[in-house]
């Protein structure tokens with residue numbers, strides 16, 4: 444059966460235009476349309492809509508969301524506006540709206556909105572995690588790809604990866620993706636996007652239905668096209684789509700890594716144990732993050748290729764670093780490279796290896812399980 448839609452749109456021309464879009468989209472029927480929200484509320488007994496589309500460009504309509512939800516309890520409430528605004532989005536979700544569309548929308552966008560938001564609604568309490576490394580070759584991209592797999596499998600909700608390692612991002616290679624659009628187009632277009640349209644810039648990972656990746660630039664010289672303010676807007680918009688947003692970054696402090704870390708709920712500093720200077724570099728980077736008054740809760744550390752990967756070894760590193768270490772990953776070069784070469788992840792191919800177990804432990808930690816060290 445078709446979705447029964449009630450449309451509330453103050454602007455007469457837009458009302459005509461959107462009515463036409465809804466009526467001509469397969470699977471949707473326009474049950475009723477109103478210029479004024481008050482009129483729609485008064486008529487609630489007449490219709491049992493599945494979808495209420497509410498114009499929030501009219502002052503006061505945002506505040507009516509709870510009343511709409513009470514009047515149309517079996518409908519999904521989708522807000523529509525001429526532009527996306529992160530602060531409004533926060534208010535919409537708090538009030539119980541499930542989705543958002545930028546006007547005028549197409550039939551395809553309407554269909555996608557129902558697909559994306561119909562099940563869980565806009566992501567609530569979405570968490571942004573930035574992965575920072577003082578230097579390159581820290582095992583960061585491997586960690587992010589595997590962690591995303593583990594989180595998505597456990598939570599069953601969408602997880603987004605943003606490859607913001609602007610010049611040499613290789614997340615697309617890890618997942619064997621061939622993106623049509625990348626971070627360059629997403630940040631260029633963000634002013635005109637809504638979560639629904641931004642979603643199509645993220646490429647789905649065929650092996651993991653809940654993961655989507657916004658791939659990095661196709662050539663290093665395109666990096667300079669990614670500006671910071673639109674990048675920040677884009678990350679905030681992505682929060683409406685994904686329960687977790689994981690951001691891969693270029694090594695060191697630079698405009699994009701600083702912006703992403705500032706924006707993130709948690710910044711993970713990642714280093715690979717190797718030549719012996721990693722702890723020192725990590726310490727120096729940590730000194731900079733200490734400018735944040737709440738750095739102790741926002742900055743976490745991870746060491747990769749730790750051998751032996753034991754609690755004792757973690758404690759030794761912790762003592763040297765003089766800061767808690769959130770996770771250590773074992774040396775598993777063959778496993779991670781073989782997995783990445785096949786476009787799949789180690790946690791997926793071999794869930795029982797020490798690496799997979801440590802990543803699983805970290806994802807449980809992120810999801811809020813208070814588990815003891817050593818417990819898997």
Ligand SMILES: Nc1ncnc2c1ncn2[C@@H]1O[C@H](COP(=O)(O)OP(=O)(O)OP(=O)(O)O)[C@@H](O)[C@H]1O
Pocket residue numbers: 576578579580581582583584585586608694747748772773774775776777779780798
């Ligand atoms: N836990 C691990 N044990 C052994 N080798 C690993 C581990 N994690 C990653 N590697 C290997 O280390 C190399 C660098 O890993 P990765 O690309 O994930 O790091 P990165 O910090 O993202 O590097 P870049 O600076 O190039 O972005 C790769 O060859 C990868 O296969």
Ligand SMILES: [Mg+2]
Pocket residue numbers: 583584585608613691
């Ligand atoms: Mg990398």
